[in-house]
Amino acid sequence: MFELDPVLLARIQFAFTISFHIIFPAFTIGIAGWLAVLEGLWLKTGNITYKEVYKFWVKIFAVCFGVGVVTGVVMSYQFGTNWSVFSDRVGNVIGPLLAYEVLTAFFLEASFLGIMLFGWNRVSDKMHFFSTCMVAFGTLVSSFWILAANSWMQTPQGFEIDANGILQPTNWMEIIFNPSFPYRLVHMVLAAYLTTAFTVGGVAAWYLWNKRHIPHARIMFGMAMIMAVFIAPIQLVVGDLHGLNTLEHQPAKVAAMEGIWETEKGADLRLIGFPDEQAEKNHYEIVIPDLASYILTHHWDGEVKGLKEWAKEDRPPVAIVFWSFRIMVGIGVAMILTGIIAAILFLRKRLFDTRWFQIWCMALTPAGFIALLAGWFVTEVGRQPYTAYGIIRTTESVSPVLGEHVALSLLAFIITYIVLFGASTYYILKLIGKGIDTKAEGFEEHSKIATPFKTPTEKEG
Amino acid sequence: MFSFENFIDLPLIWAGIIGIAVLLYVLLDGFDLGVGILFPFAPTEKCRDRMMNSIAPFWDGNETWLVLGGGGLFAAFPLAYAIVMPAMYLPIIAMLLCLIFRGVAFEFRFKSHKSRFLWDYAFHFGSLGAALMQGMILGGIIQGITIEDRNFGGGPFDWLSAFSLMTGLGVVCGYVLLGATWLIMKTEGQTQDWARRAAKYIWLFVAISMGVVSLWVPYLDNDIHMRWFGGLFIWLLPIPIFTAALFGVLIYGLMRRREVLPFITSLLIFVMGFIGLVISLWPFAVPYDITIWSAAAANTSLSIMLIGVVIMLPIILSYTAYCYYIFRGKVSDEHHY
Numbered sequence: 045m046f047e048l049d050p051v052l053l054a055r056i057q058f059a060f061t062i063s064f065h066i067i068f069p070a071f072t073i074g075i076a077g078w079l080a081v082l083e084g085l086w087l088k089t090g091n092i093t094y095k096e097v098y099k100f101w102v103k104i105f106a107v108c109f110g111v112g113v114v115t116g117v118v119m120s121y122q123f124g125t126n127w128s129v130f131s132d133r134v135g136n137v138i139g140p141l142l143a144y145e146v147l148t149a150f151f152l153e154a155s156f157l158g159i160m161l162f163g164w165n166r167v168s169d170k171m172h173f174f175s176t177c178m179v180a181f182g183t184l185v186s187s188f189w190i191l192a193a194n195s196w197m198q199t200p201q202g203f204e205i206d207a208n209g210i211l212q213p214t215n216w217m218e219i220i221f222n223p224s225f226p227y228r229l230v231h232m233v234l235a236a237y238l239t240t241a242f243t244v245g246g247v248a249a250w251y252l253w254n255k256r257h258i259p260h261a262r263i264m265f266g267m268a269m270i271m272a273v274f275i276a277p278i279q280l281v282v283g284d285l286h287g288l289n290t291l292e293h294q295p296a297k298v299a300a301m302e303g304i305w306e307t308e309k310g311a312d313l314r315l316i317g318f319p320d321e322q323a324e325k326n327h328y329e330i331v332i333p334d335l336a337s338y339i340l341t342h343h344w345d346g347e348v349k350g351l352k353e354w355a356k357e358d359r360p361p362v363a364i365v366f367w368s369f370r371i372m373v374g375i376g377v378a379m380i381l382t383g384i385i386a387a388i389l390f391l392r393k394r395l396f397d398t399r400w401f402q403i404w405c406m407a408l409t410p411a412g413f414i415a416l417l418a419g420w421f422v423t424e425v426g427r428q429p430y431t432a433y434g435i436i437r438t439t440e441s442v443s444p445v446l447g448e449h450v451a452l453s454l455l456a457f458i459i460t461y462i463v464l465f466g467a468s469t470y471y472i473l474k475l476i477g478k479g480i481d482t483k484a485e486g487f488e489e490h491s492k493i494a495t496p497f498k499t500p501t502e503k504e505g
Numbered sequence: 506m507f508s509f510e511n512f513i514d515l516p517l518i519w520a521g522i523i524g525i526a527v528l529l530y531v532l533l534d535g536f537d538l539g540v541g542i543l544f545p546f547a548p549t550e551k552c553r554d555r556m557m558n559s560i561a562p563f564w565d566g567n568e569t570w571l572v573l574g575g576g577g578l579f580a581a582f583p584l585a586y587a588i589v590m591p592a593m594y595l596p597i598i599a600m601l602l603c604l605i606f607r608g609v610a611f612e613f614r615f616k617s618h619k620s621r622f623l624w625d626y627a628f629h630f631g632s633l634g635a636a637l638m639q640g641m642i643l644g645g646i647i648q649g650i651t652i653e654d655r656n657f658g659g660g661p662f663d664w665l666s667a668f669s670l671m672t673g674l675g676v677v678c679g680y681v682l683l684g685a686t687w688l689i690m691k692t693e694g695q696t697q698d699w700a701r702r703a704a705k706y707i708w709l710f711v712a713i714s715m716g717v718v719s720l721w722v723p724y725l726d727n728d729i730h731m732r733w734f735g736g737l738f739i740w741l742l743p744i745p746i747f748t749a750a751l752f753g754v755l756i757y758g759l760m761r762r763r764e765v766l767p768f769i770t771s772l773l774i775f776v777m778g779f780i781g782l783v784i785s786l787w788p789f790a791v792p793y794d795i796t797i798w799s800a801a802a803a804n805t806s807l808s809i810m811l812i813g814v815v816i817m818l819p820i821i822l823s824y825t826a827y828c829y830y831i832f833r834g835k836v837s838d839e840h841h842y
Contacts, residue, residue, distance in 0.1 A: 107616070131587045139581070456598065
């Protein structure tokens with residue numbers, strides 16, 4: 045008889061549900077900020093095109109926000125259903141951070157979203173703009189708290205452990221502003237903005253390619269490329285600083301990211317390799333000599349700790365971290381390249397009609413999401429084998445729930461989320477295909493629609 | 506480390522805050538889940554558009570109270586959270602999945618044509634399932650949870666019983682009543698007439714299930730029995746009497762075709778049910794072993810969060826109220842954005 049391992053299943057379930065969830069908030073953080081800018085530009089210039097672009101993207105925003113909300117509710121319960129020992133032991137520390145997120149962000153977003161979507165004819169334009177800004181602000185406040193909580197799990201401090209093994213907070217400033225928090229917050233928010241920029245840019249490129257909605261597409265494409273030109277390089281610098289911070293606090297994670305087994309001076313940068321955790325080495329490496337040391341220590345012969353410094357049971361899974369890191373960095377480089385090309389094309393006044401560049405941008409539409417997920421895989425898998433780094437192991441964190449039941453719930457989540465992902469992608473593509481409503485105030489038509497329930501008479505005043 | 510423990514009873518205050526969050530969730534999401542349960546029975550497609558529009562601006566905010574309830578329980582009573590969630594594993598997962606389907610139905614329904622009927626069903630069954638599961642979780646908690654050390658120590662189906670089925674049914678009926686009376690207030694014409702008929706039909710089921718559960722609870726636990734039928738009996742008697750009177754006002758409001766009164770009385774009936782439960786379960790965070798004081802988080806955690814609540818809760822309530830004010834009045838069947 046084979047047994048279902050409840051720890052592994054709970055980990056897969058958490059990884060699956062959070063990965064699925066994060067796609068949507070990441071996108072809505074970016075879109076909300078951008079919508080606020082668009083509405084502000086419309087109010088300032090009176091150019092109706094901005095409003096039409098706003099009204100187009102707000103529909104996509106609504107779909108993503110809805111999916112983000114319902115999958116987020118799942119997260120707030122999953123700590124308890126699947127990680128109850130973790131919840132019991134660190135609740136004193138993590139709980140308040142999550143409670144502040146709900147109090148300061150979720151209600152703000154949810155309430156003003158209603159006005160943002162349905163309030164056009166009920167509030168003044170200024171009040172509507174204010175609502176959009178509140179939603180955008182709410183997404184940032186939410187990022188602040190959830191990343192404080194996550195970063196604390198990576199670099200915990202500001203607490204002591206009592207006789208029952210329960211963590212007791214001693215300093216809230218240390219807990220919130222833990223060492224990895226500022227880097228992770230900036231890195232994530234920029235990632236959200238870049239993800240959105242490349243999605244918007246891809247859609248705009250498709251419109252430009254098809255010669256549809258040219259004035260709207262130029263606004264979208266131009267603004268997306270501004271982000272690529274300026275934010276993508278900044279993200280590289282922030283990512284580098286984040287990496288140095290990780291090296292200081294979680295050197296095992298960095299060793300896994302770089303695929304370094306032996307502690308060495310002048311460590312090579314492994315461009316490609318296949319980490320083998322049994323043999324404790326990489327197969328088929330392609331390396332640049334000494335570069336890893338230079339990047340990590342800023343000296344060509346700096347010392348970098350290898351994975352063998354840690355006992356086998358204290359190391360994170362190497363291959364996932366190693367490859368996810370390469371995917372993230374690779375996409376980041378592609379984004380910077382896009383910014384450079386866009387700048388050159390702009391100077392040569394060919395930004396909006398270079399066909400091959402439009403194809404390139406269309407291809408990069410989902411790039412941000414993939415990089416974002418890969419980045420989270422690096423940091424979360426790299427934190428293993430702990431839930432709160434160095435304090436509680438993942439194996440001790442799990443709930444006393446039967447493996448069979450976790451398997452059942454995991455299966456249900458997978459089916460549900462596939463349906464959800466399929467449906468949301470389908471409706472978003474449909475909205476994009478339908479295009480921008482240039483009559484601005486037009487409502488969608490709802491006549492001649494299949495109805496499941498019997499409809500005897502349709503007469504209502 | 507600062508803390509207010511020398512001035513106030515922090516766990517008591519926090520039990521009050523979580524209680525209010527749960528009550529507000531039940532009242533607010535109650536009516537929009539109720540609208541979802543009633544959805545397929547509406548006479549026309551236009552009625553359904555109206556029903557959807559009457560709650561579309563609010564459902565997201567309403568559901569946030571559930572996040573505050575869950576997140577707040579985690580933060581303020583981590584031990585209770587760590588015991589109740591695994592104990593209720595299957596119904597909680599089922600409730601979350603149901604909420605997913607009904608939540609996305611708001612967006613997808615208006616964007617689909619041929620597949621619209623699928624989202625109508627998702628909305629209906631999601632609302633129904635979520636309501637049933639919430640009721641059964643409530644029942645599972647009321648009947649008591651087995652504990653070992655600091656963990657849940659019972660079986661995976663402990664929550665399933667005749668009693669929890671009864672509470673599940675009661676919550677479904679109660680939400681339908683809230684939904685129907687909400688529609689009476691927010692719609693007119695055909696939709697309103699139909700909602701009034703629905704309310705006239707469902708109130709009896711609400712009254713019966715409330716009566717059955719109220720009489721059943723004291724027989725689950727001797728202490729509860731003593732509390733209700735012991736020396737305090739005279740002092741507690743006004744609660745059932747007032748509840749019965751509210752049902753009377755509800756019927757009156759429905760008969761006299763009043764538009765707002767039925768919704769208000771339905772809300773008050775829920776408040777009375779909530780008060781009854783609090784009296785029965787006090788002072789337990791996890792019946793019948795762990796009190797709110799033994800489940801509470803560290804005093805410093807409760808203190809820092811209390812600052813947040815004192816500042817943020819009035820702000821939240823005021824912009825929530827503003828939102829309801831903006832979307833006051835009767836709804837149309839047009840889609841707005």
